[in-house]
Amino acid sequence: MARRIGPVCRICRREGEKLYLKGMRCLTSKCAFERRGFAPGQHGPGGRMRRVKPSDYALQLREKQKLKRIYGVLERQFRRYFREALKRRGVTGTELLILLERRLDNVVYRMGFAPSRAAARQLVNHAHFNVNGHPIDIPSYLVKPGDRIAVRESSRQLTYFKELAAEKEDVPTPPWLRADRSTLSGEVLALPKREDIDVPVKEQLIVEFYSR
Secondary structure, eight states: OOOOOSOTHHHHHHHTSOOOTTGGGGGSTTOHHHHOOSOOSTTGGGOGGGGSOOOHHHHHHHHHHHHHHHHTOOHHHHHHHHHHHHHSSSOHHHHHHHHHHTBHHHHHHHTTSSSSHHHHHHHHHTTOEEETTEEOOOTTOBOOTTOEEEEOGGGTTSHHHHHHHHOSSOOOOOTTEEEETTTTEEEEOSOOOGGGOOOOOOHHHHHHHHTO
């Protein structure tokens, strides 16, 4: 399975905003974007290319790249999501976001069972979660309303999940999900709506990018 193995802090610097790809580290003084909030490269913050007004194509490309990187998907897979969104009734950009939100690794992250989507993807890959009582190790698995997600019994003895269950406060979850850390389980209550998705993207620019 292809995946990015380079430093992810460079991604936030390239996009010019925090994408919270490293979980809690992004909220501390160790965050690379806080220390060097400019695009990476040998020219530094005063490079000539930084002063050029971006074209419409550049703006569309940046939004597409940003969304890909937030959810940790590669180009071919992202194009499949876009083609699927085109087939659905509703606004294409919103349908694209809904498909990405329904990924199992994202749901595990949203439920507070992982500090980041990358960590959630690894946990799912290692088959630590059941969906409706069956082990699922595919991060791109699309959940649906009524699905129940829970940590497998064989994984509950791991130190990570013991400490997670011992935490007294549940993390805030979006209204379309329900999660309980004490039982290490949760449920998909409904499909997400656009107002429930807090990713900082202008999805219409992505639609325009693929409509060229």
